Amino acid sequence: QKEVEQDPGPLSVPEGAIVSLNCTYSNSAFQYFMWYRQYSRKGPELLMYTYSSGNKEDGRFTAQVDKSSKYISLFIRDSQPSDSATYLCAMGYGQNFVFGPGTRLSVLP
Amino acid sequence: NAGVTQTPKFQVLKTGQSMTLQCAQDMNHEYMSWYRQDPGMGLRLIHYSVGAGITDQGEVPNGYNVSRSTTEDFPLRLLSAAPSQTSVYFCASREGMTNEKLFFGSGTQLSVL
Numbered sequence: 001q002k003e004v005e006q007d008p009g010p011l012s013v014p015e016g017a018i019v020s021l022n023c024t025y026s027n028s029a030f031q032y033f034m035w036y037r038q039y040s041r042k043g044p045e046l047l048m049y050t051y052s053s054g055n056k057e058d059g060r061f062t063a064q065v066d067k068s069s070k071y072i073s074l075f076i077r078d079s080q081p082s083d084s085a086t087y088l089c090a091m092g093y094g095q096n097f098v099f100g101p102g103t104r105l106s107v108l109p
Numbered sequence: 110n111a112g113v114t115q116t117p118k119f120q121v122l123k124t125g126q127s128m129t130l131q132c133a134q135d136m137n138h139e140y141m142s143w144y145r146q147d148p149g150m151g152l153r154l155i156h157y158s159v160g161a162g163i164t165d166q167g168e169v170p171n172g173y174n175v176s177r178s179t180t181e182d183f184p185l186r187l188l189s190a191a192p193s194q195t196s197v198y199f200c201a202s203r204e205g206m207t208n209e210k211l212f213f214g215s216g217t218q219l220s221v222l
Contacts, residue, residue, distance in 0.1 A: 049210070099153075
């Protein structure tokens with residue numbers, strides 16, 4: 001079993017839709033949880049991070065962590081074509097990071 | 110406001126050739142690292158450094174060599190390229206050891222024939 005699992009997609013949605021992206025993990029030592037966005041032929045950039053279970057909101061983005069189920073989600077409200085990218089979940093403890101393989105999202109105008 | 114700069118952007122090598130991927134950051138970050146990204150595999154850590162003169166291995170270090178003579182630069186050397194090293198390589202840096210915010214370069218796409 002991989003340490004971090006993520007559906008690779010691709011996921012296509014119409015503009016304005018609510019998008020739900022998810023990851024599961026197996027290592028209960030993970031203490032912090034992140035979402036990175038990666039545009040085509042670019043490096044990943046940090047979108048959101050959280051240390052605790054529950055929800056964290058930033059504009060149209062909400063990160064949700066359920067440590068008891070070892071499950072994290074990223075919700076995008078009112079999705080825009082500019083949100084089209086690959087979304088990588090990542091989690092870590094201390095200096096150790098583990099990345100999911102990414103979900104490719106296309107938001108169609 | 111350069112951040113993390115990687116060169117070259119693209120490279121084609123023949124099996125057995127050697128080359129160096131360059132990485133430089135201008136944020137005075139202590140921590141620098143190299144990842145490779147392969148389809149379906151996620152980003153995998155090759156080597157990392159916590160400061161000048163200090164390097165350590167990550168998850169997939171075989172076939173790669175690194176050194177850190179300055180805070181700014183962290184080159185990655187392929188000693189004898191193999192087709193299995195065809196990948197996209199990313200350099201990343203962060204402030205300190207446990208800061209969650211990694212800053213990535215724009216990547217080097219490497220093909221080994």
